[in-house]
Amino acid sequence: MIIAFLSAVVLDSNLVWTEILQICLSCLAIASGLFFVLAGSIGVLRFPDFYTRLHAAGMTDTLGAELILIGLILQSGFTQTSLKLLMIGFFLLLTSPTATHAIAHSAHTANLKPKLGKHSFSKVQRDRS
Amino acid sequence: MLLSYVVSPTIILDVALMAILIIVAFSIVRMRSLFAIVMLQGVYSLVSAAWFVSLDAVDVAFTEAAVGAGVSTVLMLAAMLLANRKSDPVPISKQIAPLLVVLIAGLAMFYAIGDMPAYGDVNSPANTGVGMDYIERTTKEIHIPNVVTAVLASYRGYDTFGEAVVIFSAGLGVLLLLGLNGNAGRWTARPTGRQIYPPIAPSANSRLIASRDNIKLSKGSIIEKPSSVNLRKSKNNRLKDKGNN
Amino acid sequence: MHDPHVILKVISKFLVPFIALFAFYVQFHGDFGPGGGFQAGVILAAAVILYALIFGLDAAKKAFPPSWIRIGMSLGVLLYGGTGVLTWILGGDFLSYGVLAHDPTHGQHYGIIAVELGVLCSVTTVMIAIFYAFGSRQPEVNEDNW
Numbered sequence: 001m002i003i004a005f006l007s008a009v010v011l012d013s014n015l016v017w018t019e020i021l022q023i024c025l026s027c028l029a030i031a032s033g034l035f036f037v038l039a040g041s042i043g044v045l046r047f048p049d050f051y052t053r054l055h056a057a058g059m060t061d062t063l064g065a066e067l068i069l070i071g072l073i074l075q076s077g078f079t080q081t082s083l084k085l086l087m088i089g090f091f092l093l094l095t096s097p098t099a100t101h102a103i104a105h106s107a108h109t110a111n112l113k114p115k116l117g118k119h120s121f122s123k124v125q126r127d128r129s
Numbered sequence: 130m131l132l133s134y135v136v137s138p139t140i141i142l143d144v145a146l147m148a149i150l151i152i153v154a155f156s157i158v159r160m161r162s163l164f165a166i167v168m169l170q171g172v173y174s175l176v177s178a179a180w181f182v183s184l185d186a187v188d189v190a191f192t193e194a195a196v197g198a199g200v201s202t203v204l205m206l207a208a209m210l211l212a213n214r215k216s217d218p219v220p221i222s223k224q225i226a227p228l229l230v231v232l233i234a235g236l237a238m239f240y241a242i243g244d245m246p247a248y249g250d251v252n253s254p255a256n257t258g259v260g261m262d263y264i265e266r267t268t269k270e271i272h273i274p275n276v277v278t279a280v281l282a283s284y285r286g287y288d289t290f291g292e293a294v295v296i297f298s299a300g301l302g303v304l305l306l307l308g309l310n311g312n313a314g315r316w317t318a319r320p321t322g323r324q325i326y327p328p329i330a331p332s333a334n335s336r337l338i339a340s341r342d343n344i345k346l347s348k349g350s351i352i353e354k355p356s357s358v359n360l361r362k363s364k365n366n367r368l369k370d371k372g373n374n
Numbered sequence: 375m376h377d378p379h380v381i382l383k384v385i386s387k388f389l390v391p392f393i394a395l396f397a398f399y400v401q402f403h404g405d406f407g408p409g410g411g412f413q414a415g416v417i418l419a420a421a422v423i424l425y426a427l428i429f430g431l432d433a434a435k436k437a438f439p440p441s442w443i444r445i446g447m448s449l450g451v452l453l454y455g456g457t458g459v460l461t462w463i464l465g466g467d468f469l470s471y472g473v474l475a476h477d478p479t480h481g482q483h484y485g486i487i488a489v490e491l492g493v494l495c496s497v498t499t500v501m502i503a504i505f506y507a508f509g510s511r512q513p514e515v516n517e518d519n520w
Binding site: 290 | 492
């Protein structure tokens, strides 16, 4: 997809430089958004315990979705669609960290202990005593 | 890349979404934790809403996302809080009859697939009958861009009226059966005709209730303790029976 | 002054009016885009339900009193049926909105708006009624039974 876009940019000589910049920036934003979504999904599958998995999932929700939305806004330019996308992005920016916080908070309240490695504080303390 | 030339990307998306739907449905069947089942039902609704968007049925998708994934998840959670958190495993002997029903219904549906029109067929009954008529007449008679609203509210106004009445009677049934304050069925009548209900609906902790009832009784309250306890017991038994079924 | 849910409260206090606004957008923009009375009613009910989930049922019952539920439920169906009866009185068939104005097209517009308002009323109040009915019963199992 990116290759197709870039070849269109190179081959089409009618484009103004602002349009080239628009396409490049939106491609960059969507690609980095997809990278974060992919990284978040791998993290959800691979991370050892609840809190680290939640960290990965929260990043997918917030950073990945926001970057993709920014890319889409750049694609559509100054239109009504872009305003709607901007509002979606704004509400997503508010709600998804809140949802992540609520999940983590309720897990903490339910006494779910994070999985601690061998360098954890409690282990060090126990060894010392 | 080659695949996208052979099959249209929308078809791939549709098949992927339907595969997710099937996976979610199977995990709903296999699960025992009711909380996870309710959440998975929300996921199911959301995925099917995405599928409807992919099929260009935006109004249906909107309804599915708002009702299925939004409100009904919350309502199911609120109902689940009143029941057990886990459903009991169903014995094999009770699973055979439903399996037969599902198999027969599924086979009948597979048999019916042969008579279905192709996907997006111009000559299908949906596209040749009144559908085209509505699309043509909406621009002339009603002058609104959204044909779905025109069909729902004007051409099919009777049907929507029926739907409104159905919703009304559903609400009426809930109000009659459960009451608004959660105290239906706990009213106790006195010979004088006065009705008194407990200020707080009884909770699970029986010790708390006993102490509260004692306090009330010492104040000369007219709450009938045995009846409410019996009611709670019978309700618990009923819930257990439901779990067994 | 230690409230464990302060983030949730602040965010949802900010969001509830926007959800209600979006519901009315869906309601009145239903002629031009996807949406209509049913979806708008569900979204409006979702605003009240979110408020009830965060601030408690008693606060929600102050904001949306249960007495409105009976009124709204019947008012919605009455509005829908009343539009039909009005078209009867004006000389048309039941629910044929063309007679509501001099121009049949405008009559259709008025009729659709009235009918969608009726659906909005019914759906909102019934959804809230179901939530109140289930939500205000105390759970009979312990909270740590998850």
